[in-house]
Amino acid sequence: MNRHPMTKEGADKLKEELRRLKQEERPRIAEAIAEAREHGDLKENAEYHAAREQQGMIEARIRQIEGILSNAQIIDVTQLNANGKVVFGATVHLLNLDTDEEVVYKIVGDEEADLAHGKISVSSPIARALIGKEEGDEVTVEAPGGNIDYEIVKVEYI
Structure with a gap:
């Protein structure tokens, strides 16, 4: 069985979602199903079927x-103890050498990746290019639209 890296922050977020699903959503859906059953004929009871479908989605997510x-x-x-190197979980400040635009990415596990929030997967091309590098290093990232040159401005472990 392969183990996949995940940040502590990502694991805590999933654990909280799991707690909410088990302790809040499950009982709410069970109550909705019981209430819908009281309405009689289950074949034509849309509330019952909707609640059962929602229950299936919640159980699948759990x-x-x-x-x-x-x-x-x-x-x-x-x-x-990474000593300024880019490692899994690090937050990296990059300067695009062509546009002078600064971007900030946190390198996270595949399940946590969310580009809109600056979280990139450890298996993404940019993360693979950054891992092992240090502040001040220049990195070329092979992107679908062409190569992008970055300078690593800052590496944080937060």
Whole structure:
């Protein structure tokens, strides 16, 4: 069984979602199903079928989260002694050498990646190019639209 890296922050977020699904959503759906059953004929009871469908989606998400967490290798970047190197979980400030635009990315596990929030997957081309480099290094990232040259301005472990 392969273990997948995940930040402590990402694991905590999934654990909270799992808690909410099990302790809040499950009982709410069970109550909705019981209430819909009281309305009589289940064949033509749209409320019952909607609640059962929602129950199935919640149970599927619970199984998915449990699977992700059981295969996760949780890494707390604040406990690493990386000495300025870009490692999994690091937050990296980059300067695009062509446009002088600065971007900030946090390198996270595949399940946590969210580009809109600056979180990139450790298996993405940019993360693979950055891993092992240090502040001040220049990195060329092979992107679908062509190569992009960055300078690593700052590496944080937060």
